[in-house]
Amino acid sequence: MSELVTIQKERFSVEEVITRVKSASKGIGAVVVFLGAARDFSKGEVITGLSFEHYPEMAEKKLKDIRSRALDNFNIIEMAIVHRTGPIDIGEDIVLIVAASAHRNDAFMACEWAITELKRTAPIWKRETTQKGEVWVSENP
Amino acid sequence: MSELVTIQKERFSVEEVITRVKSASKGIGAVVVFLGAARDFSKGEVITGLSFEHYPEMAEKKLKDIRSRALDNFNIIEMAIVHRTGPIDIGEDIVLIVAASAHRNDAFMACEWAITELKRTAPIWKRETTQKGEVWVSENP
Amino acid sequence: MIKVRFFAMLKGLAGTETKEYAVAAPISIESLKELIKKDFPSLSQIIDSRSLLISVNQEFASKETLVKDGDEVGFLPPFSGG
């Protein structure tokens, strides 16, 4: 199921990932998607660009682990996680989580849990380009 | 902003609606999507097809009203709602809600509220085709 | 005229989508329900159930709402959209 958890430099297609997740079962009645995008403003600073660095082997392990734990602990049918690395333009998508279940409450809970867990446990770092130069973001909201 | 609330017979593109919502602001950092799909099984019955009927003028009014109230009561930047009517095949998408905000918690809350409110207040009715024939679904989970 | 519109299972049970009533003065929702139950006995059970919602001019009505000439009244079985 490695194609359901990917870390990539390239842009991703939300529709394509949803299709991949939905192909798991015709019993899927609810799909909840979280999409993180590059904002132009953060903590009072104008942001002109972003770049992400990651610890490749560990980040992939941690994202796969989030998917496994989501499937174990929530009543969902399938989950996909995609995170981009490298430079990302303002407005572009950074991260995608797709959770699919029979009923909507399970997909909402699993999706929200997964993005929170990703921010907490995945070794990925954001570098923002502001008018003052490039800075590593050291806090995760 | 009528193109952000639509009731249509045709299939919709999730990606296209997300793009429309994201075009509202470069301050959007989080997009939460709810997608309802036609399941093949419901309350112990195999479902082979679905069809939706609606009260056109009132349903459109109620969906626009949900979007307005979401913008008023949650800290979101934009919201789109799309609902299909007429016959829908198993696996196809039925309803789409896209909520966009600066921070993820607001988009999750608004999206979940909106789909619950849609089920509660939008005059739309589902007819399921089962092995016993066609039946109107009279309860909303 | 008051235009009554039936939806979903009500439409099937009534055998029609609409029914019009001429009224000399505004009438209550309850009075309108009685007229309809008389004309469509097959709808009596649903009309008497708590799950039926009524709209007047595309807004939800309450028991106190009065219906007058020119109004559109919807008889709405429980919703199942989404």
Add this chain to the structure above:
Amino acid sequence: MIKVRFFAMLKGLAGTETKEYAVAAPISIESLKELIKKDFPSLSQIIDSRSLLISVNQEFASKETLVKDGDEVGFLPPFSGG
């Protein structure tokens, strides 16, 4: 050898991505931190802060974790993915 990998701001402060240490026997994370602070004084402040996480072979380590020959140790500043 123990292979230490620095990430994000630590990499910039250290001026290198990796540093290797030869050890005769397993050592504690705390001992490894002391070695690194000696070799990279610019990292001292972050290493002493509570926000630094340490991984051993791609899993989070605790203060009790021992590091041995062949292990890969990550020095991880606070995450900001997502």
